Amino acid sequence: MDHKDWNASRCLYAYVAPDENEILYVGLTWNQTIRARWNYSAKPDFWRYLKRERGLTHHITLAGYIGLAPSRRLSKALLIDIESLLINDLQPGGNVQAIASRTSRPGMVVQCLGSSWPGPRRFYDP
Numbered sequence: 415m416d417h418k419d420w421n422a423s424r425c426l427y428a429y430v431a432p433d434e435n436e437i438l439y440v441g442l443t444w445n446q447t448i449r450a451r452w453n454y455s456a457k458p459d460f461w462r463y464l465k466r467e468r469g470l471t472h473h474i475t476l477a478g479y480i481g482l483a484p485s486r487r488l489s490k491a492l493l494i495d496i497e498s499l500l501i502n503d504l505q506p507g508g509n510v511q512a513i514a515s516r517t518s519r520p521g522m523v524v525q526c527l528g529s530s531w532p533g534p535r536r537f538y539d540p
Contacts, residue, residue, distance in 0.1 A: 417510050419477035420449040424488060426478035426497055429452065429464075430532055434474060437533050438464065439508035442497045444490050448477055460508045468507070495519045495539075503537050518533065 429439040498516040522539040
């Protein structure tokens, strides 16, 4: 992740296992930066899960920016729905809250670009 990405907000982020093959957590940031969400106090349950259950002491952080058609505007609700779709489909072990239920945005298609993304590339909300 580039240093500028630590200051990004209104985007998604993911924590990936050191071997870069497993997505451990997907989150979003709206009024905070990725760095602020990375702090222990922001997600203590995740950090405990990472160390105790997975035995991991480090990870890779990815930033995910949302590209929309020129006529579309990024809203917090849309970002939440994208995050929810990814969590629901990927089932990362570190995401324990957003997997029980989710709102649907029928017809939404999310495509993950970039060489760092280790998971599936396309997600559909039926």
